[in-house]
Every structure is written in structure tokens, then in C-alpha cells.
Amino acid sequence: MNSNTAFESLGLRPEILRALEGMKYNTPTPVQQEAIPSVLEGRDLLGCAQTGTGKTAAFALPILQRLLPASPRKGSQRAIRVLVLTPTRELCSQVTESFAAYGKFTGLRVTSVYGGVSQNRQEEALRRGIDILVATPGRLLDLESQKILSLKTVGTLVLDEADRMLDMGFLPDVRKIIAKTPANRQTLLFSATIPVEIKRLADTILRNPVRVAVAPASSPAAENVLHLVYYVEKSGKGELLRHLLSEDTSSNALVFTRTKRGADRLADQLFRARIRAEAIHGGRSQSARERALAKFKNGETRVLVATDVAARGLDIVDLSHVINFDLPEEPESYVHRIGRTGRAGASGIAISFCGIEERSLLVAIERLIHQHLKVVVDHPFRSLLRPGIPTKLDNRAARPVNPRYMIPATELFRAV
Numbered sequence: 376m377n378s379n380t381a382f383e384s385l386g387l388r389p390e391i392l393r394a395l396e397g398m399k400y401n402t403p404t405p406v407q408q409e410a411i412p413s414v415l416e417g418r419d420l421l422g423c424a425q426t427g428t429g430k431t432a433a434f435a436l437p438i439l440q441r442l443l444p445a446s447p448r449k450g451s452q453r454a455i456r457v458l459v460l461t462p463t464r465e466l467c468s469q470v471t472e473s474f475a476a477y478g479k480f481t482g483l484r485v486t487s488v489y490g491g492v493s494q495n496r497q498e499e500a501l502r503r504g505i506d507i508l509v510a511t512p513g514r515l516l517d518l519e520s521q522k523i524l525s526l527k528t529v530g531t532l533v534l535d536e537a538d539r540m541l542d543m544g545f546l547p548d549v550r551k552i553i554a555k556t557p558a559n560r561q562t563l564l565f566s567a568t569i570p571v572e573i574k575r576l577a578d579t580i581l582r583n584p585v586r587v588a589v590a591p592a593s594s595p596a597a598e599n600v601l602h603l604v605y606y607v608e609k610s611g612k613g614e615l616l617r618h619l620l621s622e623d624t625s626s627n628a629l630v631f632t633r634t635k636r637g638a639d640r641l642a643d644q645l646f647r648a649r650i651r652a653e654a655i656h657g658g659r660s661q662s663a664r665e666r667a668l669a670k671f672k673n674g675e676t677r678v679l680v681a682t683d684v685a686a687r688g689l690d691i692v693d694l695s696h697v698i699n700f701d702l703p704e705e706p707e708s709y710v711h712r713i714g715r716t717g718r719a720g721a722s723g724i725a726i727s728f729c730g731i732e733e734r735s736l737l738v739a740i741e742r743l744i745h746q747h748l749k750v751v752v753d754h755p756f757r758s759l760l761r762p763g764i765p766t767k768l769d770n771r772a773a774r775p776v777n778p779r780y781m782i783p784a785t786e787l788f789r790a791v
């Protein structure tokens with residue numbers, strides 16, 4: 376199928392198709408396939424997708440098209456009809472450029488406002504009149520309180536990388552901004568992961584949303600990665616990790632915990648056990664994170680303990696192990712996490728620690744990646760509630776492990 380027919384069948388009009396053709400977009404990505412028709416209909420949307428999946432076009436294309444039927448207004452009579460909120464200046468500029476490229480033949484105007492630069496030029500652009508505004512929350516609120524712009528005419532609101540906004544402490548500002556837009560707007564929320572605060576936000580601002588979830592493009596379960604699971608009680612996870620790291624001293628590892636505090640605590644414990652470890656998470660400054668990452672890359676630090684959001688976008692070559700100290704709440708995060716090992720033809724190991732209370736998370740992961748993790752059966756910190764031992768707590772956990780999915784610890788390194 377050429378670009379016209381593939382994108383046309385999603386309901387896009389010639390003005391937009393022409394721009395896509397020029398950009399050599401031939402086939403819609405999965406998130407575009409699923410999102411475009413619903414956004415065109417005016418539905419709200421909850422999208423679990425990260426950068427790299429084509430999510431910008433997934434919302435920008437139908438949004439541009441929905442603005443088309445109204446005849447373009449002149450200059451300053453234009454009012455902001457679409458607002459896109461992003462956590463960072465970089466994403467703000469990127470999204471603005473995408474709107475400009477996709478909307479090249481539409482006559483619609485887009486501009487961006489973000490902090491850290493003088494507001495004069497942004498003000499001028501706003502005064503000339505725009506249709507689509509892409510903004511970071513702080514600067515937007517500034518300009519709104521100075522009455523340089525109004526959000527009363529916003530018909531569509533997009534929250535992009537919502538989990539990152541949460542991590543950067545922008546959620547109170549985001550809520551203030553939402554309250555200044557009309558209640559009957561269309562709302563689209565994109566987030567790579569859906570932590571509980573984002574779920575709560577989504578529940579309050581989205582009306583009967585369409586849900587779209589896609590794994591990253593460089594997906595899944597990189598074939599050259601060995602996926603292992605250790606059943607271990609919560610209280611034994613620290614000891615098990617130290618045991619694994621002491622067995623194989625040549626490895627480096629990116630270890631994921633669910634919380635910032637958990638990351639700090641674990642890095643401390645490792646450090647006290649003379650394993651060179653450091654934590655990175657949203658509670659540390661950008662420069663501290665960068666320093667920690669540099670030390671990890673040059674081998675000074677052997678273990679980097681991270682939360683999902685802090686690890687986003689980290690590019691680490693030669694990473695031998697990804698260890699899920701805590702299983703992720705969202706199965707998609709598993710794919711994002713392990714996508715960091717086994718890159719570029721190298722083989723890697725993804726290890727997950729699974730406590731009895733995390734069994735259902737493991738089931739969700741296996742369903743998403745269409746494969747069973749191999750269960751390491753003979754390690755010294757086995758959970759007493761491991762599969763095979765009946766327990767009233769969780770029937771699923773009491774099911775014996777299928778021998779096909781078992782792997783003795785002695786076989787581990789031969790198997791890679």
C-alpha cells in the first residue's frame with residue numbers, strides 16, 4: 376500500500392496526505408492505526424506509548440484535520456483551539472516542528488512557549504494569532520496570568536508524556552491549566568507508563584476514553600535476551616541480588632525498583648556490601664543523574680539502580696543484565712526496561728524477582744511478550760511460597776512450574 380491508501384483508509388484528507396507523502400511515511404504505525412480514527416471522531420483517548428512509536432503523528436494528524444473545516448481566520452482573530460502540554464522544552468520544540476511539518480498544506484498556525492528563554496518572541500507569535508499552542512506548564516501559566524493568552528477557546532487538550540510531568544512535579548500546574556480550559560473539550564493523554572497518580576488524573580479528566588497501548592518500536596523481548604524469573608520473598612530480594620552480583624563479577628547491571636526511596640535504599644545496601652552501586656531517579660538533580668550515568672558507562676560504578684522514569688532514554692552500550700528488583704505495575708514497562716540489554720546483536724540477561732504478591736504482574740508480562748520467563752529453580756533464596764507448594768494465599772502461585780520453563784542456575788550462563 377502506498378502512503379495515500381494506507382493513511383487515507385484511516386480517514387485523513389488530501390491536505391494532510393500530501394504532507395505525509397513528502398515525508399515518506401508509507402505505513403501508519405500501530406499507535407497511529409488505532410488512535411487516528413477515534414481522535415477524528417472526537418473521542419477522548421488514553422495512550423500508553425512512548426517516544427519512538429509514532430505517537431506524535433497519532434494525535435497531530437487527526438487534530439489538524441479536525442481544525443480544517445472551519446475556514447482559516449485572519450491574524451489575531453485566531454484563537455487557541457488546541458493546547459498540547461509537554462514536560463520539557465525539547466519535547467515542546469519537537470512536537471511543534473511535527474505539527475508544522477504535518478500541517479504544511481493546511482494554513483494552520485502552530486507555535487510553542489516554554490521557559491528558560493525571554494518571553495518577548497513568544498508573546499509576539501501569540502499576538503499574531505495561532506491555532507495550535509504547544510507549551511510547558513510553567514511558562515504557559517505565566518503568560519495566562521499576564522492575560523497574554525486565554526485558554527477559554529481550547530477545544531482539544533493533549534497531555535504528552537504525562538508520567539514525566541508527574542516525575543518533574545508539574546502535576547499541580549497541569550491541573551490548574553486543565554481547570555482553565557472548557558469542560559466540554561476533547562482530551563488526549565499519552566504516557567509511557569501509567570502510575571497510580573496518572574491513572575487518577577486520567578479518571579478525572581477523560582470521558583469514556585478509547586485506550587491504546589503499544590510497546591516501543593524496537594520491541595519486544597529482544598530475541599537475544601534470556602528472560603529469567605526468580606521466585607523470592609520480598610525480604611529475600613536484597614540478599615538474592617547481592618548473591619547474583621557476587622557470583623558473576625564481570626557483569627554490570629541496571630536494576631529497577633518501583634520507588635525512588637527503594638532505589639536509594641538498595642544502592643546503599645549494595646554499596647555497604649562493597650558492590651559499586653548508585654541510584655538515579657527523579658529526586659536527584661539532572662547533573663547528579665548525568666554524573667552517575669557517566670560513571671556507570673565508564674565502569675567506575677557496576678550497578679545502577681533506577682526507577683522507570685529516570686531510566687527513560689538511557690542509552691547504555693554493553694549492558695549485560697537488566698534486573699527487575701520489583702516487577703513493573705504496567706507490563707509495557709517490562710519491555711522498555713529489558714530493551715536496554717541485548718542491543719545491537721549482543722546477548723543479554725533479563726532477571727525478574729517475583730514475590731508472591733507480584734504473581735499477577737508476571738502473568739500480565741508473559742501475556743504481553745507472548746512468552747514464558749524461565750523459572751530459576753535452584754537458588755538459595757527461594758520463596759517458601761514458590762510455585763509447587765500449595766498455599767491458600769494465591770492459587771495461581773501454587774501451580775507447579777512446567778518443567779519446560781525451568782532452568783537450573785548452573786545452566787544459566789551456558790544458555791546465553
Ligand code: AMP
Nearest residue numbers: 400402403404426427428429430431432
Ligand atoms: P514519535 O514517537 O512521535 O516521536 O515519532 C518517532 C519517529 O518516527 C519520528 O522521527 C517520526 O517522524 C517518525 N514516524 C512517525 N510515524 C511514522 C510513519 N508512519 N512512517 C515513518 N516514520 C514515522
